[in-house]
Amino acid sequence: MNNLAFATIKELRTKLVNKEISAQELAAFFTKRFEQHDTKIQSALEVFGADSVLASSEQQGVLQGIPGLIKDNISQKGRALTCSSNILKGFKATYDATAIVRLKQEGALLLGRANMDEFAMGSSGETSAYQTSKNPWDVTRVPGGSSSGSAAAVAAGLVPWALGTDTGGSVRQPAAFCNLVGSKPTYGLVSRYGIVAYGSSLDQIGVMTRTVYDNALVLSVIAGHDPRDSSSLAVQKKDYTQSLDGTIPAGLRIGVVDNALYADGMDPEVVSAIEQAIKVLEQLGATIKRIKLPALDYSAATYFIISRAEAASNLARFDGVRYGMRDKKSSSLSDMYFNTRHDGFGTEVKSRILIGNYVLSAGYADAYYENAKKVRHMMTKNFLDMYKDVDLLVMPTAPCAAFKFGAFAQHKLQMDLQDYFTCAANLTGMPAVAVPCGMTSTQLPVGFQLYGPHLSEELIFKVAHAYEQKTAWHTMHANV
């Protein structure tokens, strides 16, 4: 049964359909994997009892019997929902997110809640108020963030898929750190109904898997119009696995963003792995164009302003009144607000709320927030212009491989800049997928990103799959 741990969804579905194994046995097997290994990896905040998991799945569909983990900012009815924060300690979700409804309808087994950076604010997993998830490739290093538990669980073979959320790179960067495929869909493709909002114009649920096919399959289940989310695009559901045949379209033009790949501070081993990936894409028949995107230099700054501003607004609701933690010692309403939010939020979350309100405040809003909106608009236009000459882009995902815990404790801005290559996709609303492309000399995974225009998921997956099938990275597993 050991070969089940790192089996793909496709392989597990074959075994289920051939009745070599049952959903009950899979639930039991993977629950046991958590019992055996998660004391060390710390990916899950909670693993649910197998009976309740099986009872809440509709036992039919393309994901029937397939266990996965859900980031703890996505509502699962009746389950705890903490966003890895103390301020939501004890809170239980009262409804299922749309993505959860769709997963249950297709028979998925939702095994538990994945650890994360508090309120999705972080790039390492270190801001979680509850526990620190480890990178299964090297447990002295971070799995990335903020979808840290999701990445760690899939990379450790505790589940074959997990959901994360991606506001500035929080699915793609941990995917790259953990040798996973991590997708951030077009803004509006996946419903945000039921996600605890961080940056509402940026957030999307993303999928983390070990293979491109698996990623495309899970995205197919959760994507598509949702009348409950007013930012949801009027697109029908699509099967993104249909076009995965190991080839790329004839005449495909791929732009390599050189001012990203050769930015100051890039780890040479990361650059080298990505250059190798570019060669493979060329062998597959792509025409490679080396391009520059000047707007990239401003994307992180723009992202910091907009995301923190939206976060300050979204997190105003956590005040001890209607849910979660409350400072019971306060005798006035005002004290209750101030003390609850001081005690309930961690340092990083408080900093971001303060930054957000600062950039929105009188005297500063023009310089920061209004200008950031203009730059965002300009960036989107730059990308759209660029997509007249190329079909997809290749970018790094992160400047380095997984770093040690505490590496950025005194350099928090550098931690923030982990979003440097990923946040442009969130700002422009365009899709991007991180794909494994190599290992450093110390056996740490490296991933590159494929960026595409709005609603180009099918093309991105097709090219990513063709690349994957020509390489062996997806067959490498952490020693767990």
Place this chain on the structure above:
Amino acid sequence: MEVGRSIGNNCMATITKEDILKISRMSHIKIHDDEIESLIDRLGEVLNYAARVQEIAVDVVLSPSKNINVLRDDVAIKFDAQLIVACAPESEEHYFVVPAILESNK
């Protein structure tokens, strides 16, 4: 290892203790005296970096938003309010119970 240092610094006003206290009041977050220094540093470094948006935003005109409001029929749906009220730290019937707005003078 520092990514993306290619743009020169364009320092905005330095963050002061008064800024921190004012913004924390606005944010409804209590800040203790021993937390102020590190917040000054943290906000300062992020805001100094973010200030570069001024350099490139010159002459950019935002066109009116293409977003349209998504409407639905205004139909009342029955749901169990108790499910929601039960989440509260303190509740009574269908009310959330909170401390008084003004402290008691007793």
